[in-house]
Amino acid sequence: MTSTSRDVARAAGVSVATVSRAFSEAGAVSETTRRKVMTEARRLGYSPNPAARRLITGRSGNIGIIVPDLANPFFADIIKGVQRRARESRQAILVADTDEQSRLEADTLRTLSRQVDGIILASPRSAMDDLPSDLSVPIVLVHRQAPGWWSVTADFAEGVRQALVNLRALGHDHVAYAGGPQLSWSGGLRTNALRACAADLGVHLYELGSVAPTVNGGLAAADLALATPATALIAYNDVVALGAMRRFGARGVDVPGDMSVVGCDNTMLSLLAAPSLTTVDVPRFEAGEAAVALLDRQLADPDAEPIEQLLATALVIRGTTAPPRQT
Amino acid sequence: MTSTSRDVARAAGVSVATVSRAFSEAGAVSETTRRKVMTEARRLGYSPNPAARRLITGRSGNIGIIVPDLANPFFADIIKGVQRRARESRQAILVADTDEQSRLEADTLRTLSRQVDGIILASPRSAMDDLPSDLSVPIVLVHRQAPGWWSVTADFAEGVRQALVNLRALGHDHVAYAGGPQLSWSGGLRTNALRACAADLGVHLYELGSVAPTVNGGLAAADLALATPATALIAYNDVVALGAMRRFGARGVDVPGDMSVVGCDNTMLSLLAAPSLTTVDVPRFEAGEAAVALLDRQLADPDAEPIEQLLATALVIRGTTAPPRQT
DNA sequence: CAATTCGGTGGAAACGTTTACGCGCGGCTT
């Protein structure tokens, strides 16, 4: 049987209001009574009922995060960032995984919105128009920008640009690109950046279209790449890159001898690959932490102008890029 | 401004009690009025305030899950299983990651316990004695058994036994084992099973001690293994196995030519490795789903006898195991 | 036809907090 503030009040010889004040840290209670209250509270094993507190304050102390796929180390790391920051401010986090299904996003958003003080929406696969806009909780987008929305994104454009520049410097004129989900905003960013940059550099870019952001997607991408004259492949993310490497291996294509591969995200996977994967580093923990910070700011001042935070990216050279084999 | 049951009641010309009943699905309201209530509710954008509901019912509709490391695909998959099952019964999930620090577990458990109806505690790194036992919420252990606790575990013992039997059949008499965290219950299980089985088979087992369940742990394990006459390495999990493979590669040790490697868990990583990793399959989604089921059962009947559910494991042969090179 | 049940509904009391308001009391200003 859990005890209530009334029990503590009685035991400490004060009123429930004082107990509440002692816990709310308002400093509006003398140090002596505060100590007395705390002692009794500990003795009785009391802690404030979150439901009751929430009913009156309207704050749950929880924040929600929605990701397309928990099993993708990229999103797992973002959540870890969120969690780290949230733990400091004693907030719990509700996570929801939409299994890469865009139609689950709106629903999940609506359900979650009643449970939390704010929501972090990572890499939504829906069009912004399909997302409910009348939710009464603040939202921060991660890796998606939209007018009027708060967001934290990484500079994917710069990252893939560096990748292409590097490949060009190695001597690759024919480069393939395997894109991710159609409605991935950051995917679009990469595509546009690559197009522009390819034109600038005089590199021939083979767009392989969009593949699933999974190992299987990578397998498919590899076959598509081999059907072009490309000597290098830039993949939507590390998972796709690794999948492609696997398929290259199976088809007897040497990486990086016959085909250079560049991933994106710099997840732990890129270090596990053999050879280790050249990839674009994007700060994931930091993105998670920044998102919580923005959420807190929005919570403090709901009418503030939306902030769009941009995180830096950089190419990390490892073992899967090399000059093309002389033919 | 979110509307309340009173608004809906007024609009529909009924009492708040009826509105409540219409939403509580009790079937204690006529179909006509129910429809009327629902119509008005939709029009006003009403949905029951979870805090108020929870205050009176004592149920939050949330379940918590605590894992040592979200970034480990093994736990990510367990969470996905939990999430899938929880979504069906319209429960949200609170996840907490303890960063492999056992001292965070008790705290997290206590904090979470006020927020949720039940907690799933996956692979705790603490001794059971260090965990608070007076929490008023039901708990289900995953991959840990303890007297008086509900749990769902996998038959790791059988899995590693199969691995050792297979290695023996390939001709390996000297096998190294890299263990995981000291207080990992399932780790202890593996160690004991391997010891017993090695004795039976006449295989010489080199216990490398415990390494961190991370890539770095794997790197270390590889060096330790090479300091023994072992021709095969069984690793605590896939991450460690992949880390070890990386180090073997760096030191010019061919896998599986010079050294066979067996992982554990059969995560997506094992398919990404080159060559793909021979590993022990352990059902992760199923573990998550089963844990929720047990939680629901415990919730329905708190005084029931604890259930200990066991999931089957099986060796999956892939590319990292082969007969030892003839010397 | 009278007595009884029962499905459907409303009134009101909880649930455990937070917080506006008010009050006594000591120390400060003038």
Added chain:
DNA sequence: AAGCCGCGCGTAAACGTTTCCACCGAATTG
């Protein structure tokens, strides 16, 4: 020395539900 300020605290009114109890009419029973 009289008034004022502000600190510390208690009283009581919310917050938005669920649920017990009572009530009414209609249907069922004897």
